[in-house]
Amino acid sequence: MGQANDDNDLLGFVRDLADPATFTVEEDLGHGYVRLRVTEAERRQALQDIRSVEDVVKELVRNARDAGARHILVSFQKEKGRWRNICVLDDGGGIPPELHHKIFEARVTSKVREVVTDHLGIHGRGMALYSIKQVVGEVHLVGSEVGRGTAIRARIDTRDVPERKDQSTFPRLEANEEGVLEVVGGPHNVPRVLTEFVLQDDEVELYLGSNAEILSTLYHLSSDLRKSWAGGGRLEGRPLWFELGGIKEGKALRNFAWERLGLAVSERNAFRVLECEIPPLMSINELLRSGAEDPGLRRSDLHRPIRVEWSDQLARRLTPQDLKLLSSRLSEVFQEIGERCWLAAEHPVIKRRKDRLIISLRLHEKED
Template identity: 40%
Template sequence: MKTSEAERRQAVQDIRSSEDILIEVLRNSRDAGATRIFVATGKEGPRRCLQVIDDGAGIPAAMHQRVFEPRVTSKLESAHLDKWGMHGRGMALYSIAVNSQLAEITVSQPQMGTSLRVVTDTAVLGEKVDQSAFPMFEKQESGAYSMRGPKNLLRTAAEFALEHRGQVEVYLGSPAEVCATLYAYGLAAASPSERAFGRPEERPYVERLGFCADSGDFARVASQIGLEVSERTARRVMDGEVPPLPSLLTRLQSESFASKEKRPVSRAFRRDARRLKLESEDLAMLAQKAREAYRELAPRYFLNEEVEPSVAYGPQAITITIPIEKML
């Protein structure tokens, strides 16, 4: 038997479901040094799409196609055994390509991260029927907890997040939800001045949506990293109507233990992430600081320094307005 045929047969054995593909991609991102992994997933008929975006080391353009060849990415010192078996042999992406309709690097550069797309036909490569159930923890007689529930995409990603807690944060949801999460992350990762005057192309892919000024720009940048959303959806994200996802570890902590005190994490997360409430003294402090800064600046431009700044805030921004009154 030729080596290539043997490798192909092994690839078919290695990947038997959508869940197998997801765990291999997550392991690849981990091995690339990613600390955050965002998984956008959707299904149309039998067609399952996984878009995985990470902040790992990235892949040079010359390697974008070659990484799907057998053993191209293998390194003897990187091969290791983890909870899911041997990894680092350079066969994971090849196995995914053999078992999918499409496997491609959407975009990747060194130090910028990677966005990878995999499309499968679930009539050929199966997956768990129930993809909505979130795993639960069940207490055993010994006092230990074990995870229960269908071994679907959610559970696969949640088990990975739990195994790598403190090392990697994992988020999984629809393309719109992942866009909202990346937008919130991008806003938090850069200061207002950086977003206004910085060069988004010099930032990692996971931060770039935070630099978008309008819905058209948002939809364009999202498409570049593999997330296809309409301008209307982009506008809803920017207006805070689509809340960002909590990490899967946060969801496990909040949703997976039977408790009368348990509350849905999404509500708390939405409050924390979207409903900013500034105290009146803090608003006054911001206005005072703006007033002091403007009084130093105004004489240089022959402007009235006695104007009163106003401070307003919303889900996405704090706005300080200073009226201009010319002295000449």
């Protein structure tokens, strides 16, 4: 009889263990009512907090702003028409190394004394990163150092976490009776989320672009900072990207971008950044200051034209017309040489590389 009771108790224990309610319900109140465990309540709240890609960007940017960042850069790139890759980098207060493994846990926050209320609601419950982790799954702290800022990368399956189809158009803005700009229309996309941040706090410079565009922007920010520092200027801090401006080789730049900043770029694009073929972006703040009430603003309007003074590269002083003229003259000169050496050459290919030109002439045996 005792053995049968023990068996029944064991079976009951196994059934309870297999029942999901065992881990979600703290107390059965009867009549179909229960009191959820705190962890389950948090999980369900996370599903409510993060329902779109736009929500992910909103929470990551809010965290960066609350950390005291002066620059926030959002890398925003689509992969195979399905996966949205996001990396948010800032130069805020950073996270102590002993807390790196805890920031995606619930109720972990640096806002000890009070919550923050802004145009998006209450912030400071310590639930933002936890919510993103629960919903997105693939989110990582790339790096963070106290006083140098933070880089967080997320990869989102847009079949599970949707996004607005149009991610290129900025919202329509109009000045109200007090002359203050307000959003009056346009898609509820990431450009709109970031525009609303800028309208609330113009002191923080916000950037939006592809991985290569953000890398180029960081490279130029770093170069300017390093020049100021070398010239005796005051250096208030060394952000995570401070070392970028000292890198002069494409492979090294690509590796630094991925390992330290979470930006995946090809070696070719890294080289193009070094050669100033991918110009830095203007901030959304600057775009709005220059043409805020333009009804047709798009992400492409953030692109700057290439300027010689960014790079100190002598070869950049030569225009495409100059190169075309040089190529034509080289063809004429080589034609005379080729006659003597029984050689023919294809049209010259001329590339600008900092303070030099690289000229390629493909040779062939001259035919009768």
